[in-house]
Amino acid sequence: MKDEEKALIAAWSDHSRMWKDNKWVYPVISRRAGGLSVGVNLNPDHHCTFSCAYCQSGPQENHKPVPIDVEAVERELRDFIAFYESGDYKDCAFFKDIPAEKKLLKDLCLSGDGESTIVKEFPEICRRMRNIQKDLTPSAGPFKLRLITNGSRLGNDAVEQGLGYLLEENGEIWAKLDAGTEEWFKKINRSPLHLEKILANLETAIKRYPLCIQTMLCDIQGQVPSESEIGSYIENLKKIHGTNPGNFVEVQLYTVIRHTLLPDVTPLPTEFLQAVASRITAEIPVKVRIF
Ligand code: SF4
Numbered sequence: 001m002k003d004e005e006k007a008l009i010a011a012w013s014d015h016s017r018m019w020k021d022n023k024w025v026y027p028v029i030s031r032r033a034g035g036l037s038v039g040v041n042l043n044p045d046h047h048c049t050f051s052c053a054y055c056q057s058g059p060q061e062n063h064k065p066v067p068i069d070v071e072a073v074e075r076e077l078r079d080f081i082a083f084y085e086s087g088d089y090k091d092c093a094f095f096k097d098i099p100a101e102k103k104l105l106k107d108l109c110l111s112g113d114g115e116s117t118i119v120k121e122f123p124e125i126c127r128r129m130r131n132i133q134k135d136l137t138p139s140a141g142p143f144k145l146r147l148i149t150n151g152s153r154l155g156n157d158a159v160e161q162g163l164g165y166l167l168e169e170n171g172e173i174w175a176k177l178d179a180g181t182e183e184w185f186k187k188i189n190r191s192p193l194h195l196e197k198i199l200a201n202l203e204t205a206i207k208r209y210p211l212c213i214q215t216m217l218c219d220i221q222g223q224v225p226s227e228s229e230i231g232s233y234i235e236n237l238k239k240i241h242g243t244n245p246g247n248f249v250e251v252q253l254y255t256v257i258r259h260t261l262l263p264d265v266t267p268l269p270t271e272f273l274q275a276v277a278s279r280i281t282a283e284i285p286v287k288v289r290i291f
Contacts, residue, residue: 036103040112045065048060052190052216053265115152145166150189152193171210180233187220188218215233224272238284249287
């Protein structure tokens with residue numbers, strides 16, 4: 001294997017949220033984004049509305065609340081982008097051996113150790129990210145603004161206000177949908193909310209915004225999604241897609257790769273994911289990618 005390939009695989013596997021002395025902003029080389037993704041973690045306290053069996057962000061308990069420093073978030077974003085634009089980043093240890101085309105800036109992405117839409121500063125952070133995009137698009141290229149979310153707070157007034165800024169131009173929501181039935185939803189996402197509410201939120205969101213669905217397929221302590229569970233999941237996808245096909249970006253299927261919140265949550269074989277992908281594309285005209 002060439003050094004470039006090794007570096008790329010190492011970078012794909014490295015999802016640590018640490019970059020120099022930063023507290024909020026971290027770069028990753030993202031397979032899904034297709035290049036450099038600059039993440040914004042608004043949840044160093046791991047606060048989330050779900051408690052997914054497969055959560056790979058580390059334990060949710062025993063974190064003190066962390067107040068959001070909006071100025072610091074913006075400063076870290078602008079500093080990293082200035083570093084990117086200077087060209088110096090290409091030679092720093094983190095990026096040095098990554099192929100040139102894989103380290104092009106693809107997005108600024110709200111994706112943290114919890115649910116970004118929970119924080120009350122969400123609208124203001126979105127507004128500032130959009131300002132950065134406006135300021136920098138000509139020199140840095142047409143990067144996207146993205147929200148990665150579990151979908152639980154889509155439709156909330158403050159969240160909608162934030163999305164109005166964030167998704168004004170070249171923006172996308174990447175939202176989680178892991179279940180076809182309430183039973184599997186409770187098992188995998190372990191939220192006090194109901195699947196019906198999440199589905200309603202996703203249908204509302206796709207009316208206005210480009211939406212990508214991200215789905216985790218895994219073995220939870222010896223239980224895997226059954227044939228009929230997958231069938232119900234595809235029915236859910238159909239409803240979301242049917243609401244506004246033009247805004248349906250794609251489905252991303254993935255499995256566990258790191259340490260999980262619950263013990264004995266393990267990956268499913270690629271063949272399982274491929275079989276689910278085939279069932280989806282047989283019923284809905286959508287792109288499905290497997291990670
Ligand atoms: S929604 Fe994300 S951060 Fe929240 S528990 Fe699930 S995997 Fe973890």
